[in-house]
Amino acid sequence: MSSYKSAVPNSKDTFRHDLFKGKVLFCTGGRSGICYKIVETMMSHGVDAAIVGRDGKGLAESAQALVKTTGQKCLPTSADVRDPGQLEKAVKETVDKFGKIDFVICGAAGNFLAPISSLSSNAFKAVIDIDLLGTYNTIKATLPYIRQSHGSYLHISATLHYRGVPYQAHVSAAKSGVDALSNVLAVEEGPRGVRSNVIAPGPIGNTEGMSRLSPMGWDATNDIPLGRMGDTSDIANAAVFLFSPAASWITGTVLPVDGGENHIRQLSLPYPQSMLDPESVKGLIKGKL
Numbered sequence: 001m002s003s004y005k006s007a008v009p010n011s012k013d014t015f016r017h018d019l020f021k022g023k024v025l026f027c028t029g030g031r032s033g034i035c036y037k038i039v040e041t042m043m044s045h046g047v048d049a050a051i052v053g054r055d056g057k058g059l060a061e062s063a064q065a066l067v068k069t070t071g072q073k074c075l076p077t078s079a080d081v082r083d084p085g086q087l088e089k090a091v092k093e094t095v096d097k098f099g100k101i102d103f104v105i106c107g108a109a110g111n112f113l114a115p116i117s118s119l120s121s122n123a124f125k126a127v128i129d130i131d132l133l134g135t136y137n138t139i140k141a142t143l144p145y146i147r148q149s150h151g152s153y154l155h156i157s158a159t160l161h162y163r164g165v166p167y168q169a170h171v172s173a174a175k176s177g178v179d180a181l182s183n184v185l186a187v188e189e190g191p192r193g194v195r196s197n198v199i200a201p202g203p204i205g206n207t208e209g210m211s212r213l214s215p216m217g218w219d220a221t222n223d224i225p226l227g228r229m230g231d232t233s234d235i236a237n238a239a240v241f242l243f244s245p246a247a248s249w250i251t252g253t254v255l256p257v258d259g260g261e262n263h264i265r266q267l268s269l270p271y272p273q274s275m276l277d278p279e280s281v282k283g284l285i286k287g288k289l
Helices: 033-043 056-070 084-098 121-149 169-192 208-213 232-243 278-284
Strands: 024-028 048-053 074-078 103-106 152-156 195-201 254-257
Touching: 024 033, 024 084, 024 121, 033 048, 033 056, 033 103, 033 152, 033 232, 048 056, 048 084, 056 074, 074 084, 084 121, 103 121, 121 152, 121 169, 152 169, 152 232, 169 195, 195 232, 232 254
Parallel strands: 024 048, 024 103, 048 074, 103 152, 152 195, 195 254
Antiparallel strands: none
């Protein structure tokens, strides 16, 4: 007996095409993957955007593709989210070009599989610095402009820290911090008309994260109530909603977009074997432990 498999909706069937006309988006991590798709979808609804990352050449190529597919303006601006000065420069370039910032996506992230026993302090710190400190630095650099526009923040988190997921201590700690930071931002800045929310993606197909982090042979569709792997469009559609006027009374919220996966999550590596003998599962893992 086959289970139901949900369809991926197109945002153009749900939201009017000019929903974000005249608005400006600033996105870290927008060169590829989930954040690229969010930027592309929002640009298709009229927003102009700045995408931020460390790969200048890749950013330029992504910006060119976004302009070509949407007809909107896109500014590639290089910055490392761990460096407040570089982020301030990227924000200035964005405001110089577009005059303002209405929306911010904090999407820069790093991850890999490693048990605590072999996770160095530097490796743990690297993920905290990119995911959590990078989010804080992005907020600090953009907040004066988001206050002016009464705009909103969206943070890309995860569902890993809802339970103890082996080999993911570093990113679980970082993303739980991102969730908490967003909640405080929502409370502190709400009286100034600023909103802050979180999207927590589940397993999203055809992304670098899934290609590197999912074990060999793992069939995620067996563990997802809605019967399919997530699509980047699923995250983008949720982002459009949270930035739209329809969500004007939603702030301080964490929205899992995962097809229900976190409610029945199965460990993707054999347990407790993967804890007691990490060497025995190396063949199941893509990339390095």
